[in-house]
Amino acid sequence: MHAFYDLLRIPLIEMGRNGVLPEFFQYAFVINALLCSLLLGPVLGGVGTMVVTKRLAFFSQAVGQAALTGVALGILLGEPISAPYVSLFGFCILFGLLMNYTRNRTNMSTDTVIGVFLSVSLAMGACILLYVTGKVNMHVLDNILFGSVLTVNDTDMNVLLIISGLCLLIGIPLYNRMLLASFNPSLARVRGVNATLYDYIFILMITVLTVASLKIVGAVLVEALFIIPAAAARNVSRSMKGFFLYSMIIATASCILGIILPMQFEIPVPSGGAIILVASCFFALSVLIRASSTAFRGASA
């Protein structure tokens, strides 16, 4: 894999040095981060349309918070602090599945279940973090909470590549079924769609994507990248096609701009924060467009 990444990296680094591309292109980590963005943006934007349609925004937030606990757990168990993937995947998947199981079995409203799980995970995270702060430099934790392009290495890129690939492979053929399951489970079942099973698959997708994008966007803000681009896209589209397409474009553009802009203007901010702020600008713009365009007036009374 390393050789493949180098194949992409070396010419770009060369161009950075020659001044064909902006100066910061000569750093491998910048190119790593941009490559990740090109992968992450479309996938998060696309899956985000499902998150918004299925009204699971709050759910993905809870999974993001669980990632925080997962990191703490990883440090506790002695995993490398820059890549505690075993604990992260382990804890987040367990968390997501358990939350969905509880929701199915108790018939409680989703927000109540999520509220309970969110608090449990935060409480656990807080306790473990306090316990492990002695072992690590807190600054390293910042990177995981809010994202840092500096720390993206080949391992992270491999994880991201595999996860994105899997999500595309599973998400695209099952897109309709996963949506239908939330429209009317009864109708879905008549049409041979096991609504419960597809809900679990979807929860798994959100969870692994959250973990995979941790390095770039950070544990706290990951879920925003599911929601904000899709919410912005929804403001300015009339069909699924536009919704999906704009969401992908906005997510990708936010990732790339969020990484490049701070570097260009030498502002020392975490990449996650910058990415989400850029996405928020797109969202604000979409609200303006929606409010001022006659095409949408009264379209959604």
Added chain:
Amino acid sequence: MTVPTNAMGPAIHFERVGLQLGGNCILSNVDFSVEPGTIHCIIGPNGGGKSSLVRCLLGQMPHTGTIRIGWGTGNVIGYVPQSLDFDRTLPMTVKDFMAMICQNRPAFCGLGRKYGPIVEHALKMVGMEGKRQRPFGALSGGERQRVLLAQGLIPKPDLLVLDEPGTGLDKAGASIMRDLLADLKERGVTILMIHHDLAEVRDMADSVTCINRNLVFSGEPEVELTPEKILNVFSPAGGTC
């Protein structure tokens, strides 16, 4: 009765069907049959257990007793649900909705070559062909009901199950639906429909069953739908378990 094609829908036999949900008795001892290729209506008061009975038939409820479906020439079930749970402001056109339901190709890619004409035809059948680009969430109740009906026609059903499809339909909509169902019946489709408009039921049903936890009556509409029985139908107290 003559059947122009050799296609034939299934017969359905409900045998001592009972259902308990959350400690409440929803249905008990429901016993009746649906003849193949007929329009069979289910009536009854709100909360009488009609939707639950239909979900038992679809194999989605932990019921007791047996429901036997004696399949005819095919075994495709079309289902028109009573309602949908979704965000009304979603950017989803009528066409997107149909694409989501009917095909595997993701709805955001548009209708495929195979399903495009089929969906087009189904929308035409329910008089919605001019509104395929409308936002699905902004449709009126009757319009949405029509789209739901169109959805039940793809793929061609042998058994069509409808849960209060008449709700919100105007005169034109109701007459489109009546013609459509009559046409399907001609082609041998068995139609089981929950309906609350007794005049409509009398008009189009071959047989009618009244459910209020227990079976109240079942038979031909001309015989069963007498004024005193109808008064009985909507009396609140259901039978015991």
